[in-house]
Amino acid sequence: MSHILTTDALDAEQVEAVLALARTVRETDGVDALSEQTLLRVRHGALGRSRFHLAHVSTDRGQVLGGFAFAEAAPGEPDSAELAVAPAFRRRGLGRRLLDDLFASAGARGLRVWAHGDLAAARALAASAGLERMRGLWKMRLPLRATERAAAPELPEPRPAPKITEILEIRTFRVGADEREWLRTNARAFADHPEQGGITLEDLRQREREEWFDPEGFFVAVDPRDGRIAGYHWTKTHADGAGLTDGEPVGEVYVVGVDPAWQGSGLGRVLTLVGLRHLRDRGLPWVLLYVDEENRPAVRLYRSLGFELWESDVMYGRTDR
Template identity: 45%
Template sequence: MTDAAAALEPGRQIQILDELSQDQVAAVQGLIEEAARTDGTPSVSEQGRLQLRGGRRPGIRHLLLTDHGRLAGYAQLEDTDPVEAPAAELVVHPALRGRGHGRALGSALLATSGKRLRVWAHGGKSAARHLAQVLGLTLFRELRQLRRPLTDGEPLPEGAYPAGVTVRTFVPGQDDASWLAVNAAAFAHHPEQGALTQRDLDDRKAEPWFDPKGFFLAEREGRLVGFHWTKVHAEQQLGEVYVVGVLPGEQGGGLGKALTATGLLHLRSLGLPTAMLYVDTDNTAALAVYERMGFVTHEVDLMYRTES
């Protein structure tokens, strides 16, 4: 445990930890949830929230900012990419904003990362954009959240599976290794999705939302060639096109569209009124496909980084 000296004031302390106690995890989860109720979207991603739990994880550090003993802010720094700069997310309690806590956390992240840093601003809020400017960060990546209705009055896209392809649902334990291999190949260009490990998959399988009946696998002669993993956000009544992946050698034949259509039909069968998904703005081909399927932009997440 260390104290960060960046931008500290009387009563403010930043601790940098390799792992959190159960009480600290609960406090951070409460902070994230409170902020999400105010902001309309979590400031820490699903991956970041999963990495709070389960003890020490290689390359993950947690920054706890307290104000006179009260947890006022949290940041997570992930330094697992051998090429890219460390990535971070941060959140400040809604009742304690406007006191320099965000800038203090940002400065601590810069110091801890050696001034090589990427930071997510989920929802692209003006305060986050201002903080990025203050910290000297520049816009690097845009991630769009798209949505479309699933109601009966809205026709869903159709897609025909290529000849020789069959579809079944995921079997936990049996399909883990083959899915991880296809996911890595399909997302070799993607800094987060392509790097998922067995531990990451196990974390998600342990979540209350996990349902193998909504995890579709496409096979050719018994070999996994693509998948569509759906997710249900029960409180928001949203169905998510969580991940669609196709092996590079199978791309361009309509398999991705067919898998997406299968997942959307499944989400509609659950009575969900709306579907959502995330796609990088610079992935123009995927963006065009989803827009032709009736998806429109709902909000944008922004990533900023240092120039070096």
């Protein structure tokens, strides 16, 4: 027997149970069922924006967490959701119950559900609920040093156009000084992508408190005359290898953003190369990134630098909304 608890806040015991479930799913499936954003919400909360769905299952050891789902509202957009079922409790209809509960609790604009890794089980669950593929997010990778199969690609020296060098300087992010200006640029750069463009000051500060955060790998292109940030490349290091190694740290192009006023200037490519060379010079063997499959200019840029498709995430929804 199972029941689902829906709440907007988790206590310490519930947080630990969800994190443990996420680790077990990762070990079994080889892919994270819950995104970084969801895990931040689990650990820190976001009252008024988030809903947590906890599926408890009765066992001879009492009630245990068999599944978990999360949904977050964004103004003017469908809710964004994810779910995970513990391997020991799969094929019992728990995933479908969580999915139905997510849709029953969704806002007026409906719901979109992310499936990470594009696994067969997720495709089957989506089909059983009448969901269709709405969007794809590519996960790409690039070796930063030679492997058994291939030599590491050459990373060109960043060569900014005169317009960039005459106006902007590229430096590292200054914690306590750059946050609000970075938020302005990020919102403009990702105005059409609410997941990234909607990041708040508290969201940013939560990331600054994460163990992986390193301002030395967070590059911003700034106009020194007024302090305006024209673009940025925020890199990240995954201490656990992110599935690319057996525990040796790897890098990530966490996010690259360029203010619309500077798009088409070549600034994005310059910043990308600055960050990639930083990760290479740290001795990391691989770098990964996520990019929307419909973002053809970005895909072309990353392919030109040697990135190849590795995995993909899929967003599902109902077209009648």
